[in-house]
Structures are given as C-alpha cells and as structure tokens.
Amino acid sequence: MTGRRTVIPFGPQHPVLPEPIHLDLVVEDEFVVEAIPSIGYVHRGLESLVDRREYADFVYLAERICGICSFTHSSTFCQGVEGLMDIEIPARANYLRTMWGEYSRLHSHLLWLGLFADSLGFESLFYNAWKIRESILNEFEATTGGRVIQGACKVGGVCRDVSNEFLSGMDKRLDDIETEMQEMTKVFLSDYTLKKRLVGKGILKPDDAYNLGAVGPVARGSGLAMDVRTSGYLAYGDIGVKPVTTSGCDGYARCEVRCKELFQSADLIHKIIVAMPDGDIATTVKGNPDGEYFSRSEQPRGEVVHYLRGNGTKYLAQLRVRTPTLTNLPSLVVMLAGAELADVPQLVLTIDPCIGCMER
Amino acid sequence: MYRLYGEMRAMKMLKTILKQLSNKPVTTTFPAEPARYFDATRGHIVFDPSKCTSCTICVKRCPSQAITVDRVAKLWTIDRFRCVICNQCVELCSFDAVSLGTAYSASVTADERGTETFEITYVRPKKPKKEHGNEE
Numbered sequence: 001m002t003g004r005r006t007v008i009p010f011g012p013q014h015p016v017l018p019e020p021i022h023l024d025l026v027v028e029d030e031f032v033v034e035a036i037p038s039i040g041y042v043h044r045g046l047e048s049l050v051d052r053r054e055y056a057d058f059v060y061l062a063e064r065i066c067g068i069c070s071f072t073h074s075s076t077f078c079q080g081v082e083g084l085m086d087i088e089i090p091a092r093a094n095y096l097r098t099m100w101g102e103y104s105r106l107h108s109h110l111l112w113l114g115l116f117a118d119s120l121g122f123e124s125l126f127y128n129a130w131k132i133r134e135s136i137l138n139e140f141e142a143t144t145g146g147r148v149i150q151g152a153c154k155v156g157g158v159c160r161d162v163s164n165e166f167l168s169g170m171d172k173r174l175d176d177i178e179t180e181m182q183e184m185t186k187v188f189l190s191d192y193t194l195k196k197r198l199v200g201k202g203i204l205k206p207d208d209a210y211n212l213g214a215v216g217p218v219a220r221g222s223g224l225a226m227d228v229r230t231s232g233y234l235a236y237g238d239i240g241v242k243p244v245t246t247s248g249c250d251g252y253a254r255c256e257v258r259c260k261e262l263f264q265s266a267d268l269i270h271k272i273i274v275a276m277p278d279g280d281i282a283t284t285v286k287g288n289p290d291g292e293y294f295s296r297s298e299q300p301r302g303e304v305v306h307y308l309r310g311n312g313t314k315y316l317a318q319l320r321v322r323t324p325t326l327t328n329l330p331s332l333v334v335m336l337a338g339a340e341l342a343d344v345p346q347l348v349l350t351i352d353p354c355i356g357c358m359e360r
Numbered sequence: 361m362y363r364l365y366g367e368m369r370a371m372k373m374l375k376t377i378l379k380q381l382s383n384k385p386v387t388t389t390f391p392a393e394p395a396r397y398f399d400a401t402r403g404h405i406v407f408d409p410s411k412c413t414s415c416t417i418c419v420k421r422c423p424s425q426a427i428t429v430d431r432v433a434k435l436w437t438i439d440r441f442r443c444v445i446c447n448q449c450v451e452l453c454s455f456d457a458v459s460l461g462t463a464y465s466a467s468v469t470a471d472e473r474g475t476e477t478f479e480i481t482y483v484r485p486k487k488p489k490k491e492h493g494n495e496e
C-alpha cells in the first residue's frame with residue numbers, strides 16, 4: 001500500500017544533532033523514500049585566511065577546523081607544509097604525533113559512543129562513555145597543555161616533549177582505561193535495546209560504500225578495509241596497522257567498528273610508547289613552501305585531505321581541506337532511503353557527522 | 361529461566377550502583393573547590409612589563425590578533441576573549457616577556473571585553489653591548 005508523500009524537515013536543530021545539518025525527508029507512510037541534505041549553516045571561511053596568516057601561524061587555525069579531530073588537522077597541515085619544504089621531522093616528534101593522534105581517536109570515539117547512547121535515551125551509558133573520555137582528556141592536558149585543542153604541533157616537529165617517566169605512567173593508566181572501556185563496549189555490543197535499534201538498520205552495501213566514496217568507520221563497517229594509516233605515514237609504517245572491519249553493513253556494524261578501534265588505538269599507543277625513540281622534538285625550519293602537496297591522514301571519522309599550494313612566500317597560496325563527513329554524506333543518503341522515520345536520528349549519527357569540520 | 365536472568369541482571373546493576381556510590385565524582389564543584397591544573401596546562405598568558413622591548417613580534421604573529429602594542433604610550437594590551445592560548449607569543453618572544461600561567465583566567469562581563477592593559481616598564485640598558493634581539 002502506498003500513501004501520499006510528505007516532506008518532513010529534519011534539522012538544522014534537532015535534539016540528536018550537536019551540529020546543524022538539514023535533511024528534507026520525503027516520507028511515505030512511516031518510511032523515508034528519499035533524504036535530501038542541505039549544508040552550509042556553519043561555514044566560517046577558515047581556508048581563505050591562509051593568505052593572511054603565515055604558514056607557521058596557520059597551524060593553530062588549521063587545528064580549529066574541528067573541535068574533536070583538532071590534533072589530526074594540525075598534524076596533517078604540518079605534514080603538508082613539511083612535504084612542500086622537504087623537511088624531515090625528528091623520529092621522536094613523529095612518534096609523539098602518532099601517539100597524540102591515537103589518543104584523539106580514543107577521545108573522539110568515546111565522545112561519539114556517548115552521544116550515540118544519549119540519542120537512544122541511554123543516559124547512564126552516555127555518562128559512562130564521557131567519564132572514560134575524561135581520563136583521555138586529562139592525558140592530553142598533562143602532556144600538551146590543552147584538553148580539546150592541543151596546540152602541540154608545529155611545522156618541523158612538535159612543541160612539547162613528554163618525559164619517558166610520564167610516558168610509562170600513561171602506559172599504565174591506559175591499562176585501567178582499557179578495562180573500563182571493555183565493560184562499556186560490552187553494553188554497546190550486546191545490549192538488547194541497542195541491538196534492536198541498530199541491527200539491520202541503515203544498510204550500506206559494500207559496493208555502494210565504495211562507489212559513493214565512503215571513508216573511515218562507515219566504509220570499514222561495510223567490510224571495506226580502507227584506512228590511510230596503512231600507507232605508513234607518521235610512525236604507522238614502523239608500528240603497523242591492520243584496519244578493523246566488520247561485514248554487517250548496518251548501524252550496528254559501524255558502532256562495532258568504533259568499539260573495536262578503541263582497543264586498536266590503545267594497542268597502538270602501547271606499542272608507540274615502548275618504541276618511543278629519544279632525541280629532538282623539532283628541527284629548525286628555513287625558507288618558504290613552494291609547489292603543491294596532498295597531505296592525507298586517517299581521522300577518527302575517516303580520511304582527511306589537506307591540499308596545499310605554496311608560492312615561495314610565507315603565505316600559502318591555497319589550502320583546501322576535504323573532511324570525512326563530506327565524503328560520507330552520499331552514503332548517508334543511501335542509508336536513509338527505506339529507513340523508518342523513527343530510526344533517522346540515530347542513523348544520521350552512525351556516520352559520526354562533524355558539520356563544523358565539513359563546512360569550515 | 362527468565363527469573364534467573366532477571367536476578368543476574370539485577371545483581372550486575374547493584375554492583376555498578378555500589379561502585380558508583382563508593383567512587384569519587386569525576387567532576388569537581390568549581391569554584392567551591394579549586395580547579396585541577398596540570399603543570400603543562402595552558403591557562404592564561406602572563407605578561408612581564410619589565411622585560412618587553414615593544415618589538416611587536418607577538419602582535420604580528422598572534423593568530424587571533426589578541427595583542428596590541430602602543431609604542432608611544434608604552435602600553436601592551438591583550439584581549440583575553442580573543443586569545444586562544446596557543447602559546448605562539450610565548451615561543452616567539454625573545455625577551456621572555458610573555459609566559460604561560462596554568463590557571464584559567466577569571467570570567468568577566470561583556471562590557472569589560474576581557475582586555476587587560478599593561479604599562480611597559482622596560483628600560484633600555486644604558487650602555488648596551490649591541491645586544492639587540494635579532495628578531496627579524
């Protein structure tokens with residue numbers, strides 16, 4: 001039986017959306033036939049500032065593209081400038097960047113898991129996830145000075161060193177964090193209500209994921225082993241990363257990928273701390289960037305690309321950022337088609353949308 | 361069977377509740393309790409007027425344009441609302457006139473705009489041994 005089609009606006013303000021995105025949901029009965037996204041509510045024009053701030057100062061602005069993957073943005077930008085200028089950063093700086101990048105992933109995934117639980121009305125699980133996240137933020141604050149915006153990266157290396165004693169302390173504290181995460185993820189992966197709302201919902205077939213350019217946990221939840229870390233940038237080449245994939249292709253699979261990645265990140269951090277080389281944390285940088293460079297990194301949400309073009313002055317000629325949320329948006333449209341209206345909020349969340357980052 | 365399952369769940373819940381009751385809260389009741397800071401915390405910018413040579417490097421390189429220097433009136437002003445505590449000025453000042461404090465700056469009203477002005481008291485040494493900070 002088919003009913004009349006109605007268009008229901010979803011967002012830009014909605015209880016489950018921490019950031020504004022608008023979807024026009026074409027609904028027939030209780031089912032979504034089509035979702036038409038529109039974006040552009042929080043565009044700040046950050047990229048255009050690149051010709052008014054020196055490349056060394058822009059690191060702090062690049063970091064503010066996103067409030068969650070802030071560290072990855074600054075390290076990707078620095079990596080780009082270093083690529084343009086043929087700078088090799090000291091090994092210790094490389095490892096520290098990798099370590100902070102993985103802590104970022106932990107903090108981002110915990111934040112997402114918390115928000116996700118909250119969107120389903122599971123308040124205590126939300127508190128629990130954010131409580132664990134607090135310990136990660138404390139590690140950030142103790143090592144870089146910032147909780148969410150770390151400001152620890154600079155062109156040529158990192159700004160702050162972490163003493164080896166402190167690193168071994170972090171290693172131990174991470175074990176406790178892992179135990180807590182173990183308990184928490186058990187709920188996420190086996191709770192009856194959560195499963196009921198996720199299993200078989202928001203299907204994204206592997207072919208669709210590939211063709212629509214899905215990245216990060218969205219692609220990996222559809223069984224595609226896509227992870228930029230396998231390209232071996234920073235210290236990932238030495239440490240070795242195997243992408244976490246699941247083949248469920250549904251909301252549950254994407255949640256599972258993120259839960260498992262928590263432990264993968266913790267493992268990586270343990271390895272990084274053990275293998276942390278001694279030495280300098282930064283090299284001196286001389287000259288100005290010239291030429292073009294594509295700098296890629298794996299953010300908690302997927303692949304981010306910073307395209308940089310230098311013109312031999314201390315101001316870059318162009319910066320263009322492609323963030324994972326933008327590439328995951330077409331997949332979201334596919335996931336929503338055929339979904340029940342009541343499932344739309346949490347399906348939107350399963351791609352872990354970061355709108356501030358997408359629109360910059 | 362269902363009863364057993366229910367009891368098991370209740371026990372588990374009780375364990376969690378007791379654990380939460382005995383644990384210390386993760387948050388602090390600031391300002392009743394002092395906030396926790398780490399040695400590395402970037403709280404606010406501390407300015408030492410006796411060391412600033414008004415070289416204006418910090419003005420030019422501050423990513424959020426939070427600092428202004430009036431060389432004639434000898435004033436150094438920071439807008440704490442604009443400052444993002446990125447540490448750039450601390451790294452670049454060759455005279456150690458700016459440093460980081462761990463405590464967050466106190467909140468202010470909108471009228472005050474959070475600007476703080478310091479009178480620069482630096483006096484150039486009488487017979488300088490050609491010790492100009494080569495800041496260019």
Ligand code: SF4
Pocket residue numbers: 411412413414415416417418419429452453454455456457458
């Ligand atoms: S960089 Fe240092 S010395 Fe120069 S104006 Fe700023 S605070 Fe003063």
Ligand code: SF4
Pocket residue numbers: 405421422423424425426427438442443444445446447448449450
């Ligand atoms: S800390 Fe950063 S934002 Fe604040 S005044 Fe210094 S350079 Fe400007």
